[in-house]
Amino acid sequence: MTPLLTSPVSDTDAGLDVTQDDVLTIAGRRFQSRLMTGTGKYPNLEIMQQSVAVSGCEIVTVAVRRVQTKAPGHEGLAEALDWSKIWMLPNTAGCQTAEDAIRVARLGREMAKLLGQEDNNFIKLEVIPDSKYLLPDPIGTLEAAEQLVKEGFAVLPYINADPLLAKRLEEVGCATVMPLGSPIGSGQGIRNSANIQIIIEEAKVPVVVDAGIGTPSEAAQAMEMGADAVLINSAIALAHHPVAMAQAMGMATVAGRLAYLSGRMPVKAYASASSPLTGLVHS
Incomplete structure (x- = not known):
């Protein structure tokens, strides 16, 4: 496998200095990678382990x-990854109300502590009462977020792409906002780009x-837009070759971030020759 791009990139003439100091910081914790992944839907634990790696x-x-509950595919999951190297993001998947999500978040914090992450207060907040489209409940999410922030959690709320809700969650103290590109597991890509x-x-x-997000090009698109990170599970786990797709998603995230920092060329209405028109040889 070809390793991901990790070496510093410097272009002093262009005023660009993209190095490993360009880190993702959430609730004061720093991460080099801007790709988050999940643990569900993989064919088996071994493929999940390899994909994460x-x-x-x-x-x-x-x-x-x-x-x-040791649900199918989750047996032994707590022992499957090296939690001294991977930061656990417990989530409240399956919760339909704010009250349920708050209770599960507290259990998630205890689970992280049992696995050695004593200072881990992160929680991915999901409140999803709709079983058909799996769209998050904005009111329940806000209610749960307010309470969890008061309890010292670093809340990462999963939301519809609603700018007003995102701002309100930021104001109550959430550590991030996590808008959906399109419905969970749909692979439809980014349908809410505006x-x-x-x-x-x-x-x-x-x-x-x-x-x-369903493809690496869509992961790169999100990063090129200026997103700070992407979270991808189904597109990796359900690929014909999950391990290869995991590497592709990691590379796309790096490429998209670098492209965003580089600054794309202006869009023009007409063609513009790549080669200069001066100094041509005339017959």
């Missing part, structure tokens, strides 16, 4: 409720595009 990710989300762009422009906390 080659992706280069440092944050892995874990469904608290499914680990607790609203996500507004969220990115207005947010003073990291913006993580979560859900709907």
Whole structure:
């Protein structure tokens, strides 16, 4: 496997200095990788382990409720990854109300402590009462976020691409906002780009595009828009070759971030020759 791009990039003439100091910071914790991955839907634990490793990710989300109940595919999950190297992001998947999400978040914090991450207060907040489209409940999410912030959690809320809700969650103290690109597990790509762009422009906390990304080009698109990170699970786990796709997603995230920092060329209405027209040889 070809390793991900990790070496510093410097272009002093262009005023660009992109090095490993360009880190993702969430609630005061620094991460080199801007790709977050999940642990569900993989054919088996071994493929999940390999996929996480080659992706280069440092944050892995874990469904608290499914680990607790040893749901199919989640047996032994707590022991499957090296939690001294991977930061656990417990999530409240399966919760339909704010009250349920708050309770599961507390269990998630205890789970992280049991696995050696004593200072881990991160929680990916999901409140999803709709079983058909799996769209998050904005009111329940806000209610749960307010309470969890009061309890000292670093809340990473999963939301519709609603700029006003994103701003309100930031104001109550959330560590990030996580707008969906399209419905969970749909692979439809980024269908809400205009609203996500507004969220990115207005947010003073990291913006993580979560859900709907199906291909590396879509991961790169999110990063080129200025997203701080992407969270990808189904597109990796359900690929014909998950390990290879995990590496591709990691590389796309790096490429998209570098492209964003580089600054794209202006869009022009007409063609512009790549070669200069001076000094031509005339017959």
